Amino acid sequence: MAFDVQEFKKEYQKTFEELFAYSYEDGSKTEQFIALGDLVRGRYSEDWIQTITNYNKKKEKQVYYFSMEFLPGRMLKSNLLNMGILDCVKQGMEEMGLDLDEVARAEVDPALGNGGLGRLASCFMDSIASTGLAGNGNGIRYRYGLFKQKFINGYQIELPENWLRNRNVWEVRKENKAVIVRFGGDVSFTQDGEGKLRVRHENTRDILAVPYDTAQVGYNNGIVNNLRLWSAEIPYGDEARFSTEEQREEVKRITEVLYPDDSNYEGRLLRVQQEYFFSSAGVQSIVRYFKRLNLDWSLFPDKIAIHINDTHPTLAIPELMRILLDEEGLTWDQAWEITKKTVSYTNHTILQEAMERWPETMISDLLPRIYQIIQEINRRHIDKKTPLYGEELTQRTAIIANGQIKMANLAIIGSHSVNGVAKLHTDILMADTLHDFYVMYPQKFNNKTNGITQRRWVQIANENLTAMLDETIGAEWKSDPEEIKILKAHRDNKAVLDKLEQVKLANKKRFAAYALKEMNLEIDPTALFDVQIKRLHAYKRQLLNVLHILDRYLQLKDNPKINLQKRVFIFGAKAAPSYYYAKQIIKLINAIADMINNDPALNDKIKIVFVENYGVSLAELIIPAADISEQISLAGKEASGTSNMKLMSNGAVTMATLDGANVEIRDNVGEDNIFIFGLKSDEVQEYYRNGVYNSRDIYEKNPRLKRILNLLIDGTIPGVETEARDIFDSLVMYNDEYFLLKDFDSYLQAQYEADKAFSDRDRWNRMALMNIASSGPFSSDYTILRYADEIWKIKPQN
Template structure:
């Protein structure tokens, strides 16, 4: 923690503001007030950052480098203040200056560095690594525009550039002295030196300068300051003449311009490969350079360095580490391969075979000729070694090079010592189905690490009302040991505490309702059930099932206006990938249904639908504390884990869940009585796949209530729909409903009726909310990271003193 008085802070703030802008702080805009505050906080912690880095090097501590295509940190001001122990001092000081911390914090822009769960998980992990006192750093790309800024025009998603760096990023530090060169294209000729050893000679390569921007990752009140290093692509100094045309210069910018460029065409896929190699190569070069300063033998590399690849996007780390060890450091293949495998570990984030990355061999050959040579040799040796043990059929199914493509998951598995899933069911499916061939070969590599969230952001910061309540009721130990939240169970029958939980929730709902009124002009009743589904728009996540329920509820209320049921506000937040046509059609449908429902006077506000634009971390911090129901309704066996389920649970929302991903472990924690379970099991889904006995048209014809809802997609009942309604209808009936929405429909409606009944019993509902909060501590990312550190990375905390 940083020791500073409110008076010193005020003096420092006023002085710095005037030095930067040459006028009084009261004349500044919100952005200017934030920029100065951020710069001042950074000044306060720079000493600890430098001290941590020096300690790692001096003690030659083992460090883990977490490679991820995306990070989604959210606004960092409040997180940094909280972890530094400065929140109260700064809030008080600003108030005495006539400023409000919450308002000043609005001057910070959400970094557009991620898409959804994958990127947010990476950022939760960065926070937990530092807060656990572990030496670990992030490695990724500094996107100029990030994913995209989502706008709705006539209900359709429109993608706009998210220019989040327009005014710079106060937290980052550009490190030109740490820049490296990344090579693309050209030719590679293998030549012999005087000793007869082969070495590569590169010709006509296109060299790109990778410049790192470092952002400290502040540990929770322990003085530990790790690093998030994001790379920006630039033209190398003195080589501007080689990039003569605007098109050539644009090619360099594009590498770090947007997250997940459209890969539905050749150029988009080529750019994705460039991005993946760019940050993989830059990160590995940076690590190698650091290791060499330790002056240790290369055999000790895995004892000092762990590299973790988050999904397959950084899988090129494997051949890149081999390239440097072979070509630049002169190690033998056997030495280099042993080091590489012992150093690298891999997290798989998908069950879906179609989502496993595969890149055209010709693309890799032309863009990365030396890397392809190394992949080819890894593949050849793998096949040569495994055929005698497992036979040709099994061995060739695990080959990296198949059907003209480079299989990135296969490369990651073969080139690493650990492969983990992110929820128990997910890991079981990987071992039994998706990666079964590899599990037969490498059973000891596979393990499970159920995802986690950082309660520091998702309760401490996002929900200060609940934080104060918990502090009053169970003390403050839960802040550094989230499992202590279980102490709250002792108050499950305390009517006063249950009432306070309801009051905190209502205040958060009023806050979100005010936002909706201001931003969308929609009035929503804070006493209604806030039913929330916030996640990436994908067919398997089944936002469409939620919509079918809304339409059914609408029909029931039209038929029986005097039905007794609580009001409900359905809240969606989701982006669809620009090339994902079907997902974008579902967005249009949700917005069309919102128009229908919200403007029907006969509804008397019994149902409202709110689809927030440009969903991201800051909106999540507003929505999650206000949620009553958490929609986790993916088809069983499709969602790897989920983390919104954990965030919503921790804030007292009740989970509407299929037995999928981490929902199973949440169910084990809270039991049937404190969540709503419905739908097919994974085993039942697999049985349908194997027996081909699912016929969605039979369900459509045999269920009048379902048929009525589906017909609304095509009979003009929903104004504003064009081809979307017919296409969605066809996906469910003509193309046999790939994700079994119609099979789960009745079960889903029954579970929703139970929600209505329980919500009317306020004491019962609040008790259920309390039990969810109390059991959420086990899903802390702090514990997840401890398991990674102990079982995969072999890291030990450097900070032993208690966090306070």
């Protein structure tokens, strides 16, 4: 894909003028971006075609990664980097009087994901291509995706995120690959001439699934894989059946928003429609590809691996069964063997309430044939396992129970591999959450600790650090992330430590400029930047962070001259629209920010920045500027976390409980380069078992904590009387579900240890360096190669 600067300039000018019929100099930033995007897509299209042709010609085994979310972030720079033309394009644009960074900012973040699950899926797509694996993504092309978050008077307001308003330059609509997905109707059976049962569907509501393909460009290897996202449309020629506005709206709704409000029946029904829609479309597309290979059906698992990312795509299992049984005429045993060998499942939670369950009646009405197949899978499971494991244990693993269909149970029973995403998480799944299944299927369970792609999170997000690393240890770490460990040799090199400090300061100044411009908030770049960016959820304990901030606030109010480390607390988080408690916490944080940021008596010792509409692009701005990475979930609740890995790779020091992948981060960086506090997972489990935890008791006996908590109910914090009272009650009256009060003293101690470390600049810079130098093993490239070798059984192409 080599390009020289003059050639680029000529092509860019030509592309722009063909698109807009005037000079690029007169174009808006959005038009300049669209022209550049079109040019780039044209450059990789030959490799895209060639990659697909090679896979088909060699009949390569391919993996299909099914995920409800993909959160790719802006793709321009990522594509330029992976194609090896980033520097050339940057120089060419500069010579044309354009700034690549400004043009890149005109790209809208695709609103296709929510948090870690979706970002992981996109890191994986990048790594699958970059490690030379034959792989594809399968998901939904949401018209609005996740909501756009606005703060009005401190409250979260959800607005539509119209990310497609100026078209998506990276996607290609493939009408010729569209399939029909059926909902509802009646199922009956007839015998054909050979005495075989045939399934008949009547009165169904048929929806056209149209794929939009997006190239996944591998890093400097010429491989371009495919991410296929499906859009729901009215079938061609079937417009008469969708004659009313309401009927047409129902079709649009299927691929309109990510995670519709599931606090009511209609919202949950829409969620199931979405899940079946993209699962069915994806499986149909895969079967169509396999049939072109002209191979025996028994070879299906040798050519196809379907991976389901969490329980959302679990309906791919009965859908594959349906096609093999009803359309291809296989026997149940043949179809079941193929399905199990083909499908693998990643579990992303240990929270039982987060494992999807759907009402039996909902599935039977919406997907009558799928419901019959699930019933039969369940019946055979019970018949087979009861004699071996007894009725009690078998019933606990049943897919259908108490009028509910349990998707995690179906995912485990219908797949050949079940993996957790951090060592601790997998251990908890086997010992507790999924223990019954582990007893039955020990061979299925395995761990694949999550990873991130340093290409985006260091090379693109932190160009200053990238240049410093290249200069200090060479560029090999870019293609082999483990090589970053060479940096450890410089941990006592004062010149390198000082340079690292300057890189961090420059990134902090960049974020400070953003806060001033966008929020009219002045922050000191030399202060300690304390960062917590993740979904707003009670178990992630943003509230514990709030209690610590209030403790500092009280100290400064008591003694404005106290020698306290200056800090900027940075939050980024969205709460699910129906998650009332999480939205109350957002309001509380914003109210405290208003109070603290406008109190001159605090001498700017504390500032709070809560960024609106947190997403990938904001993460790329915040993460390189972070000094502390808050990973403070209650031990045993977070599956893995991946922000912890992104932050450490940019030189933030982790403040953590021993939860998720924090355990492995500690093992890699060493005790001296991380701040660990709080209960351990087994201690938490013991509290649950013996039921002796008493938060009211802690409140009464800990005067420092009591004083902080009383701020929530004594009127000190303006404008949150209801929210703060509810939060106080949850912690004191309703026994503090996530043990914030128990971990508070330990957390405070760790925070003041961090203050001390930060004041010793050499010590802090050494800790930052050791975090960067220890981040290599958390590359998603290595994670993906483990998936490929141990689960999918596919090998890199190059």
